[in-house]
Amino acid sequence: MRELDAKTITENVAQMCKEAAYYLPDDVYAALKRGRETEKSPVGQNVLDQIIKNAEIAKNEDRPYCQDTGFTIVFLEVGQDLHIVGGDLEQAVNDGIAKGYTDGYLRKSVVSEPLFNRVNTGNNTPGAIYTKIVPGDKLKITVEPKGFGSENKGGIKMLVPADGVEGVKKAVMDIILHASMNPCPPTVIGIGIGGTMDKAAVMSKIALTRPVDSHNPMPEYAKLEDELLELINQTGIGPQLGGTTTCLGVNIEWGPTHIAGLPVAVTICCHACRHKTRTL
Structure with a gap:
């Protein structure tokens, strides 16, 4: 012991x-830089430039x-x-x-x-x-x-098994479109599928602690992550004021659920997708 x-x-x-609070994770910073390289909107490019500069100032000066x-x-x-x-x-x-x-x-x-x-x-x-x-x-x-600007825009949909993959996609996109530009995009999206209403919500929070460029180890969920990322970036919401870089990554966590249920929880995180892990 x-x-x-x-x-x-x-x-x-x-x-x-x-x-x-001070240091944006390296994977999120790298995703912002990639987004800046591919962003097609001049306004979106300007916004991303400011977000990236802000991250660098915060890191260099130990400021939030x-x-x-x-x-x-x-x-x-x-x-x-x-x-x-x-x-x-x-x-x-x-x-x-x-x-x-x-x-x-x-x-x-x-x-x-x-x-x-x-x-x-x-x-x-x-x-x-x-x-x-x-x-x-x-x-x-x-x-x-x-942060609660993005937290306030998350949601839970209690689907039934017959809704299937397309029902999950619709549920996620309904939440994303309702949130629009209010959660300070570009966002990172954590999704919990399965469990109970509360368990799905916790899984969606855990999903946000994964690297934004990672994939769920189960191929079907990895494919769904990519499909949702593409759909979200096709909305035109963009970084704050419109553009092609709406989302930096979609991470899905899943768990066993009841035969009658298909809970789907979506936690939206703004570009300040902050987390730190240590083992003692």
Whole structure:
């Protein structure tokens, strides 16, 4: 049984929150550069130039890539042979979020109650923490700050099996077209297919932590990713003000579901597709 101090978790989460806010992942930056090379609209080219320059300034000056530093989503893979000592695991993560957002001068955007009072918690906690028990004695942490301009435009469609692949495509495209240019494109699209309504939504968030140029290992889903990417980029929504670079990547995660169900969840992420992973 390996022991890991809760304080170590807190310090690492704090640093990861800052790094995720400052440094756009290399794969997303490369996708933006590729989009700039193929973008046909002069206005879209100008927008992409500004987005790319912004990413470079943020990285060089350790400044937030976007003023919306997000609601902090954290995925934990906890080895079954790991023992957390010196504190509670979820509290250690939330302490790390609070420290990272305070020390990093990141905007605090979380309210303690959603409808009636909406009082800001002052430190961007609590995060949305999802924990999975896995073999081994390590702790894998993925921090995913999720901006809400794009979060507000996601959606879930509860399809039936008879809807099939074409029904899934229609469901995704209905959400994308309804969102239009509001989610600050070019976007990255995470899709969860299967499970239950809540499980599909979580899978769509996990999908956003994959590289934008990756593919689902199952060929049929990889093909669907490519087909949806092409359809989205044919909409003309483009980078903010129209063009051919609407989406940088479509990532699909899937899971077993009920014989009567075909849940489809779509999480739209703006070009600030931020995430950071460490293993302790």
